[in-house]
Amino acid sequence: MTQSGFFDVEERLARLSGLGDQLEAFSQTVDFEVFRPELNKALAYSDRSKGGRPPFDPVLMFKILVIQTLNNLSDERTEYLINDRLSFMRFLGLGLSDRVPDAKTVWLFRERLTQAGAIDVLFNRFDATLRNAGYLPMSGQILDATLVAAPKQRNTNEEKADLREGRIPQDWQDKPSKLSHKDRHARWTLKFTKAKRQDDGSMPATDLAIPFFGYKSHVSIDRKFRLIRKWKATDAAASDGARLREGLLDKTNMASTVWADTAYRSKANEDFMDKHGFVSKVHRKKPHLKPMPRHIQRSNAGKSVIRSRVEHVFADQKSQTGLFIRTVGITRATMRIGLANIVYNMRRFLLLERINASA
Structure with a gap:
């Protein structure tokens, strides 16, 4: 085996570029320096007048979080792959001899950003970048939510009763290490799905209800570019419709139309949208114990053609980046979901720029 040299590494990187290195495309399209002011403010590092090893560059560390989110990696796996992969090193600007x-x-970097509540500011910073590039929110907006799984908790009935009452179980209070691993914010809910066709070809009369534990990601995307413009994270049992009145609507969209499924249909939401100048295209619900009128069926079908575009966002996040909550608590879950939304917008930005370049 011959000893590798500088030109061997360059040749391997050139080959990676030829094979289509997604991270190289990120570096060429996304200006990560735009995040530096917000990162510096959130991290609030000291001036190191007392000495000590200087911290890693915050932009480099943020790019590591992007790698993690893109590949659904744990912290330990991230450390290993940065040392192992030339594509990761190139994206981070690290040489073979660099620390x-x-x-x-x-973990400490992400935790510091989490406790500083920096994810909203970072999301808004990249949204401003998208707008400056010409991708303004237009043609109306589409709202929806998706469930995000978290590790199931093995709690006793007594512990569950305490949690429902908003209390911390006494046994957890006596064992801080146990408490730190218990997620008191994630909730159980039922996920409804269509039943499969039976062997005889018939369809069951009722849908399936599958227990689900975790959180919920609520988003508003613009119809034109399908970029996430507003978002919110809650526990899995939270109502979809109530989030509409809690800042999920994007008032900067150049069109006033709002599409959403029946979960967002309520008098309170319709009054809210009417008061703030939005035009509702929210699906209408089926009358109780009555068949759906034909004209409402046709209306809902027409709305579904547009509303279904938001499903592609969630499908992309779950299939491409494996969206899953590994952490404990709503604060860290919000950070995870926020990072997933930023990375989705980055990937979408790459696609839009590629389409424009070839047009």
Whole structure:
């Protein structure tokens, strides 16, 4: 085996470029320096007048979070792959002899941003970048929510009763290490899905209700570019419709039309949209114990053609980046969902730029 040299590494990187390195496309299209002011403000590092090892560059660390989110990696796996993959090193601007952040450093960086509540500011910073590039929210907006799984909790009936009452079980209070691993914010809910056709070809009369534990990601995308413009994270049992009145609507969209499924249909929401100048295209519900009128069926079908575009966003996040909550608590879950939304917008930005370049 011959000893590798500088030109061997360059040749391998050139080959990776030829094979289509997604991270290289990120570096060429996304200006990560735009995040630096917000990162510096959130991290609030000292001036190191007392000495000590300087922290890693915040933009480099943020790019590590992007790698994590793109590939659904744990902190330990992230550390290993940065050391192992030339494509990761190139994206981060690291050489073979450069120091690589370990798993604990990655965790501390993300935790510091989480506790500073920086994810909203970072999301808005990239949204401003999209607008400056010409991708203004237009043609109306589409609202929807998706369930995001979290590790199931093995709680006793007594512990469940305490949690429902908003209390911390006494056993958890006596064992801080146990409490730190218990997610008191994630909730159980039922996920309804269509039943499969039977062997005889008939369809069951009722849908399936599957228990689900975790959180919920609520988004509003613009109809034109399908970019996420507003978002919110809640526990899985939270109502979809109530979020509409809690800042999920994008008032900067150049059109006033709002599409959403029947979960968002309520008098309170219709009054709210009418008061703020929005035009509702929310699906109408089936009358109780009555067949759906034909004209409402046709109306809902027409709305579904447009509303279904938001489903592609969630499908992309779950199939391409494996959206899943590994952490404990709503604050960290919000950070995870927010990062997934930023990375989705980055990937969408790459696609839109590629389409424009070939037009």
